[in-house]
Amino acid sequence: MVEHRPFLNFLSHAVLVLGVLIVAFPVWIAIVASTHPAETFQTGRIPLWFGDAALHNYGVMLGDGLSNMGAPPLAGMLFNSLVMALVIAGGKIAISITSAFAIVYFRFPFRMLAFWCIFITLMLPVEVRILPTFKVVADLGMLNSYAGLTIPLIASATATFLFRQVFMTIPDELAEAARIDGAGPMKFLRDILIPLSRTNIAALFVILFIYGWNQYLWPLLITTDEGYYTIVAGIKRMAEAVDANPIWNYVMAASVLAMLPPVVVVVAMQKLFVKGLVETEK
Amino acid sequence: MKRAIFRNQLLPWLLLAPQLAVTFVFFLWPAAQAGWQSFLREDAFGLKSTFIGFENYSRLFGDPHYLNSVMVTVVFSVSVAVLAMAVALTLALAADRMIKSAQTYTTLLVWPYAVAPAIAGLLWWFIFNPTIGLVPYALDMVGIDWNHSLNGTQSMILVIIAAAWKQISYNFLFFVAGLQAIPASMREAAAIDGAGPGRRLFSITLPLLAPTSFFLLVVNTVYALFDTFPVIDATTEGGPAQATNILVYKVYVDGFLGLNLGSSAAQSVVLMAVVIVLTVVQFRFIERRVEY
Numbered sequence: 001m002v003e004h005r006p007f008l009n010f011l012s013h014a015v016l017v018l019g020v021l022i023v024a025f026p027v028w029i030a031i032v033a034s035t036h037p038a039e040t041f042q043t044g045r046i047p048l049w050f051g052d053a054a055l056h057n058y059g060v061m062l063g064d065g066l067s068n069m070g071a072p073p074l075a076g077m078l079f080n081s082l083v084m085a086l087v088i089a090g091g092k093i094a095i096s097i098t099s100a101f102a103i104v105y106f107r108f109p110f111r112m113l114a115f116w117c118i119f120i121t122l123m124l125p126v127e128v129r130i131l132p133t134f135k136v137v138a139d140l141g142m143l144n145s146y147a148g149l150t151i152p153l154i155a156s157a158t159a160t161f162l163f164r165q166v167f168m169t170i171p172d173e174l175a176e177a178a179r180i181d182g183a184g185p186m187k188f189l190r191d192i193l194i195p196l197s198r199t200n201i202a203a204l205f206v207i208l209f210i211y212g213w214n215q216y217l218w219p220l221l222i223t224t225d226e227g228y229y230t231i232v233a234g235i236k237r238m239a240e241a242v243d244a245n246p247i248w249n250y251v252m253a254a255s256v257l258a259m260l261p262p263v264v265v266v267v268a269m270q271k272l273f274v275k276g277l278v279e280t281e282k
Numbered sequence: 283m284k285r286a287i288f289r290n291q292l293l294p295w296l297l298l299a300p301q302l303a304v305t306f307v308f309f310l311w312p313a314a315q316a317g318w319q320s321f322l323r324e325d326a327f328g329l330k331s332t333f334i335g336f337e338n339y340s341r342l343f344g345d346p347h348y349l350n351s352v353m354v355t356v357v358f359s360v361s362v363a364v365l366a367m368a369v370a371l372t373l374a375l376a377a378d379r380m381i382k383s384a385q386t387y388t389t390l391l392v393w394p395y396a397v398a399p400a401i402a403g404l405l406w407w408f409i410f411n412p413t414i415g416l417v418p419y420a421l422d423m424v425g426i427d428w429n430h431s432l433n434g435t436q437s438m439i440l441v442i443i444a445a446a447w448k449q450i451s452y453n454f455l456f457f458v459a460g461l462q463a464i465p466a467s468m469r470e471a472a473a474i475d476g477a478g479p480g481r482r483l484f485s486i487t488l489p490l491l492a493p494t495s496f497f498l499l500v501v502n503t504v505y506a507l508f509d510t511f512p513v514i515d516a517t518t519e520g521g522p523a524q525a526t527n528i529l530v531y532k533v534y535v536d537g538f539l540g541l542n543l544g545s546s547a548a549q550s551v552v553l554m555a556v557v558i559v560l561t562v563v564q565f566r567f568i569e570r571r572v573e574y
Binding site: 005008009011012013015016019020023024025026027029030033041044045046048094095096098099101102103105106107108111114117118120121122123124125127128129130131132133134135136137140151152154155156160175179184185186188210213214216217220221232233235236239248251252255258259262263265266267270273274277278 | 287288290291293294295297298300301302304305306307308309310311312313315316319369372373375376377379380383387388389390391392393394395396397398399400401402404405406407408409411414415416419447450451452455456459479508511512515516530533534537538543546547550553554557558561
């Protein structure tokens with residue numbers, strides 16, 4: 001701040017408070033709606049204050065599900081989402097670390113070609129190659145499986161670049177010293193490189209966890225078996241029935257449960273989250 | 283370039299193998315398939331395919347539905363990028379004045395990043411619900427009849443708001459970082475020379491923020507073009523009457539639901555070209571950002 005301007009300070013606070021309210025408004029409405037009984041939504045308007053059916057709504061959704069609407073119990077869907085998010089985040093980090101290690105610390109023929117092959121995945125988001133990718137997964141027999149949910153999404157150019165960047169800043173002397181002491185490449189990777197990039201790994205993990213949890217199109221395409229539904233994709237199947245039968249209380253309870261884990265991760269690990277976000281865009 | 287390197291020749295390939303395998307099987311091969319398929323016509327049963335050159339493409343660009351989808355996409359992407367960036371910039375400028383409370387406001391503003399686009403769409407769909415929604419109720423009082431399942435413009439406004447809402451937090455973080463990178467001495471010097479807050483904003487802050495803004499413009503465009511599929515699918519499903527049928531959604535509808543393989547493949551190739559251009563722009567720009 002350059003000079004003292006009480007009015008501008010007041011205005012800034014007003015703008016920020018208004019911004020926070022606008023940003024939080026839809027989520028507030030969702031939480032409130034998830035605490036009302038179904039009858040509230042048959043007539044009248046969306047309520048603004050809490051009702052008394054929270055325990056019932058969340059109990060029904062987590063434990064029983066709504067079988068007549070194609071919604072299995074949410075507990076299972078939450079578990080599938082957790083598996084998907086963790087495997088995608090862990091897998092992307094693991095294969096990107098080894099790729100970056102190979103590209104930075106070794107000289108071999110076609111090194112740059114390998115690098116460009118990885119780079120090109122940046123330009124092929126799943127949305128633009130839906131059908132052929134689906135066909136490959138179907139031919140491999142990976143529909144309705146955790147492998148099908150995760151492995152096709154696990155390549156990561158961004159993560160490989162990030163680790164390449166990190167490894168480039170690590171002094172050459174460390175690798176020389178390790179070699180003189182008789183450490184092989186894998187020992188060097190495990191005992192020196194990975195510990196040195198710990199915070200980068202953690203920051204990236206936060207971003208990738210959110211990425212994996214929020215996947216929508218891919219799980220929607222390749223899961224037809226209720227046992228493999230993830231929560232974000234599963235909600236769509238629920239919402240489709242809502243026009244005929246306005247059970248918004250259940251749909252909103254499911255939405256709240258679907259956004260809770262990633263939101264908690266962002267709020268609890270805000271520093272790592274911001275670091276991860278800024279680094280992956282470099 | 284590293285001086286100290288390991289001499290193994292087989293090991294690097296083993297280290298690269300998982301990443302390359304996934305890349306080839308699930309990225310390059312399907313992309314090549316889409317490319318090849320875009321030159322073929324398959325009969326209704328998928329038994330026989332004929333090579334037809336660029337016919338899928340010429341038919342695509344003569345198709346009024348496709349051209350409509352291009353227009354819809356342009357309107358949608360520009361609106362989402364402008365809305366999300368304008369709101370985020372306003373908030374970031376306000377937060378930049380705060381010394382003690384900036385961190386608190388940041389925490390309160392960043393969490394929507396974690397909300398899945400599909401859920402964001404659903405939440406706004408609920409608020410705008412024509413029967414019980416709060417916004418249609420408020421609009422009704424000023425004489426506007428809101429029904430996005432019949433009115434294409436209203437449907438578009440709904441998906442723009444839902445898509446932009448989710449992107450505000452991302453833009454906010456980058457604008458705040460961009461503002462903090464502007465040396466205080468510049469603004470102080472301007473203030474001593476008699477420039478008021480408004481003048482400083484337009485002559486110093488905004489010009490120096492241009493690189494950040496350009497970067498965010500590219501990122502937001504990519505987001506609006508490709509990552510908003512769930513917003514559309516969870517709310518309007520492209521309707522009413524194709525009013526919100528953006529290009530990525532059309533690829534899915536034509537290919538996966540309509541099983542029009544040749545056209546869908548040609549659309550995929552067009553979209554890949556768009557991503558390639560945007561990625562190149564982004565990388566060229568990042569190289570130049572350094573010298574700024």
